[in-house]
Amino acid sequence: MLLAYLLASFLLFDATCPKQFYDPNSCASSEFSGGSRYICNDSPTSCQTFIVYRARHGFETVSKISRLFGVEQDEVLHANNLTSPSRILEKDWAVLVPINCSCSGNFFRSNVSYSIPEDATFTKISCEVFGGLVKLHTLVKEHPSNANNLEVGAEVTVPLTCACPDSNNSRDGIMYLVTYPIVEEDDTVVVGKRFGISPSDIWVENNLGGPNPIVFPSTTILVPLRAMPSINSSIKDPDNEEHGFVPITSTVMTGGSINQKNLYAIGSGVGIFFMLLALAGVGFYYKARFKLRENKFDSLSTRSSAASCLSPDLVAEMSKYSLVSYSFEELRRATMGFSEDTKLGSSVYKGRLGVADVIIKRMGFGDAQRTISIYSKINHINIVNLEGVCYGESDFSSSYLVFEFVSNGCLRDCLRNPANVLPWRRRTQIAFDVAIGLHYIHHCTAPSYIHMNITSRSILIAEDWRAKIANLGMGSVIDSDKERGTDVMMTFEGWIAPEYLRHGSVSDKVDVFAFGVVLLELLSAKEARDGTLLKKLGFLTGGGGASGCFEELRAFMDPSLKDYPLGEALCMAILAKACLEDDPLPRPSTNDILKILARMVR
Numbered sequence: 351m352l353l354a355y356l357l358a359s360f361l362l363f364d365a366t367c368p369k370q371f372y373d374p375n376s377c378a379s380s381e382f383s384g385g386s387r388y389i390c391n392d393s394p395t396s397c398q399t400f401i402v403y404r405a406r407h408g409f410e411t412v413s414k415i416s417r418l419f420g421v422e423q424d425e426v427l428h429a430n431n432l433t434s435p436s437r438i439l440e441k442d443w444a445v446l447v448p449i450n451c452s453c454s455g456n457f458f459r460s461n462v463s464y465s466i467p468e469d470a471t472f473t474k475i476s477c478e479v480f481g482g483l484v485k486l487h488t489l490v491k492e493h494p495s496n497a498n499n500l501e502v503g504a505e506v507t508v509p510l511t512c513a514c515p516d517s518n519n520s521r522d523g524i525m526y527l528v529t530y531p532i533v534e535e536d537d538t539v540v541v542g543k544r545f546g547i548s549p550s551d552i553w554v555e556n557n558l559g560g561p562n563p564i565v566f567p568s569t570t571i572l573v574p575l576r577a578m579p580s581i582n583s584s585i586k587d588p589d590n591e592e593h594g595f596v597p598i599t600s601t602v603m604t605g606g607s608i609n610q611k612n613l614y615a616i617g618s619g620v621g622i623f624f625m626l627l628a629l630a631g632v633g634f635y636y637k638a639r640f641k642l643r644e645n646k647f648d649s650l651s652t653r654s655s656a657a658s659c660l661s662p663d664l665v666a667e668m669s670k671y672s673l674v675s676y677s678f679e680e681l682r683r684a685t686m687g688f689s690e691d692t693k694l695g696s697s698v699y700k701g702r703l704g705v706a707d708v709i710i711k712r713m714g715f716g717d718a719q720r721t722i723s724i725y726s727k728i729n730h731i732n733i734v735n736l737e738g739v740c741y742g743e744s745d746f747s748s749s750y751l752v753f754e755f756v757s758n759g760c761l762r763d764c765l766r767n768p769a770n771v772l773p774w775r776r777r778t779q780i781a782f783d784v785a786i787g788l789h790y791i792h793h794c795t796a797p798s799y800i801h802m803n804i805t806s807r808s809i810l811i812a813e814d815w816r817a818k819i820a821n822l823g824m825g826s827v828i829d830s831d832k833e834r835g836t837d838v839m840m841t842f843e844g845w846i847a848p849e850y851l852r853h854g855s856v857s858d859k860v861d862v863f864a865f866g867v868v869l870l871e872l873l874s875a876k877e878a879r880d881g882t883l884l885k886k887l888g889f890l891t892g893g894g895g896a897s898g899c900f901e902e903l904r905a906f907m908d909p910s911l912k913d914y915p916l917g918e919a920l921c922m923a924i925l926a927k928a929c930l931e932d933d934p935l936p937r938p939s940t941n942d943i944l945k946i947l948a949r950m951v952r
């Protein structure tokens with residue numbers, strides 16, 4: 351390793367062009383290559399610059415992030431055009447942190463002092479706490495003596511990766527080199543757009559070659575800027591927008607205790623009916639598996655005698671057994687080498703395994719584990735099924751989850767398709783299916799689960815036009831012991847419940863609000879991104895009389911929808927309006943919603 355180190359340094363110092371290099375090795379890799387740290391032979395010895403920190407569990411507010419980096423909270427707020435130090439930021443939200451970068455022993459670094467907490471390892475500190483802003487081997491080299499013996503409470507110096515522009519910056523007017531940690535959905539084009547620069551500037555600065563070079567999660571790149579940095583966080587990978595298969599990125603679980611109240615308080619006939627249906631389904635499934643996997647006979651039979659037939663633990667065990675483990679090679683073949691043709695989103699592919707089409711999503715190891723733990727408690731016809739997994743070799747290489755393929759795509763695309771207008775019967779059925787799926791995750795899983803991202807893009811439509819909810823894993827597990835939803839992070843996409851925006855308060859009513867938005871879209875076929883569509887339903891409360899009311903309703907409805915019972919449409923509009931109440935309390939529960947919709951489907 352020393353030889354590689356010397357060789358790399360020698361090669362770099364010898365280079366005539368003093369640009370920095372990109373290191374494709376992930377944060378925890380022990381390989382040192384050019385670009386693992388940025389060199390400072392030909393540059394000023396220090397500068398004030400910025401690094402980008404991605405908000406994450408434990409460091410999700412400006413106040414916590416400022417404390418981690420030992421910088422003034424106001425400076426961070428100012429740099430990011432934010433006002434509230436305690437606002438909970440979406441997971442992976444890019445925060446600009448002002449730092450002083452200086453040259454020490456040929457490498458740039460920015461010293462941060464970090465107090466060791468319980469259970470810390472150098473890998474966790476470099477790749478999780480600091481999100482890859484310092485490579486593991488840089489940190490180990492800094493503290494060679496206590497790598498295996500971290501004393502809780504001790505202060506260690508963490509040399510963050512940073513760089514200053516050339517002293518001779520008449521070259522191209524570069525004022526800042528911002529250190530940017532790559533996450534799953536990033537590529538250089540998106541990063542360039544978010545900073546408002548051409549991606550080729552990034553390729554040149556990092557010696558990446560191009561066009562469209564590949565950059566990997568858990569690595570860093572330098573973003574060269576000619577002015578004070580600002581990040582436009584609303585720019586996302588366009589691939590994700592179009593297809594509605596948003597990769598699962600954030601899951602925060604608040605612990606595993608069962609919410610007894612929610613599980614047992616299913617009082618309505620509807621609830622019990624579906625509970626029984628689910629149990630019957632499990633029983634059937636159990637038998638099928640029992641036959642299929644005779645080699646598992648012993649372990650399964652002992653389990654079944656020990657655990658009650660109705661125990662939720664058994665359900666969880668069952669779904670664990672049913673998850674298929676795929677090799678990377680199988681998935682590579684299924685997607686023709688992850689080719690562009692099979693790509694549905696930035697890290698989502700369509701593949702063919704045997705005779706069945708599947709959706710393959712790439713994600714970090716931790717996210718994959720959390721997603722599996724959620725799906726392992728969920729098994730329902732109205733929820734997209736998780737079929738298999740392929741774990742990466744290490745905690746920091748990508749894992750892949752394999753989901754069932756749902757052939758008619760997302761609801762948004764179905765509503766947008768003029769060639770194949772969704773008839774009224776299908777729309778009521780879709781609303782009913784989504785309500786059942788929501789009711790199931792809110793009331794029939796333990797712990798109960800809040801989806802937090804119900805939109806017409808996270809609802810997929812199967813070949814038989816039945817709806818399935820996708821993208822579980824962004825939401826929140828509700829733990830009865832803790833205050834609800836104190837640390838949920840989610841994507842601010844579209845229009846969400848006002849109480850969540852104002853106080854970060856999370857309950858099943860956040861999903862009910864989102865369901866109301868979906869109902870508006872089913873009625874009008876327009877995409878509801880804010881309250882303007884709802885305003886058009888104002889006639890429902892006005893005193894216009896029944897005939898005027900129907901006129902306005904007709905104007906509100908999807909114009910391509912030719913034949914529908916006006917009474918049912920009115921009923922659904924009233925339901926949508928009730929779901930979209932500002933105050934969560936008067937919003938209907940999924941129970942109430944099911945009772946109303948059940949009258950419409952046939």
Ligand SMILES: *[C@@H]1O[C@H](CO)[C@@H](O)[C@H](O)[C@H]1NC(C)=O
Binds near residue numbers: 580
């Ligand atoms: C900062 O935010 C305000 C409102 O939140 C916006 O009007 C303004 O344009 C933003 N400034 C920059 C530089 O992005």
Ligand SMILES: *[C@@H]1O[C@H](CO)[C@@H](O)[C@H](O)[C@H]1NC(C)=O
Binds near residue numbers: 398420421448449450
């Ligand atoms: C960086 O240096 C400047 C001037 O020396 C100082 O005012 C500022 O507080 C420093 N910032 C940090 C984050 O250390």
Ligand SMILES: *[C@@H]1O[C@H](CO)[C@@H](O)[C@H](O)[C@H]1NC(C)=O
Binds near residue numbers: 461507
């Ligand atoms: C950062 O820490 C290293 C080692 O502790 C030290 O040599 C260096 O001078 C420090 N740099 C600054 C700017 O404080």
Ligand SMILES: *[C@@H]1O[C@H](CO)[C@@H](O)[C@H](O)[C@H]1NC(C)=O
Binds near residue numbers: 518520
């Ligand atoms: C700085 O740039 C100018 C013109 O681009 C060049 O003539 C000069 O040699 C450079 N100086 C250094 C120290 O590289």
Ligand SMILES: *[C@@H]1O[C@H](CO)[C@@H](O)[C@H](O)[C@H]1NC(C)=O
Binds near residue numbers: 585
């Ligand atoms: C951010 O990007 C979006 C989409 O391109 C654009 O509409 C918006 O004006 C941008 N915001 C700022 C502050 O530049």
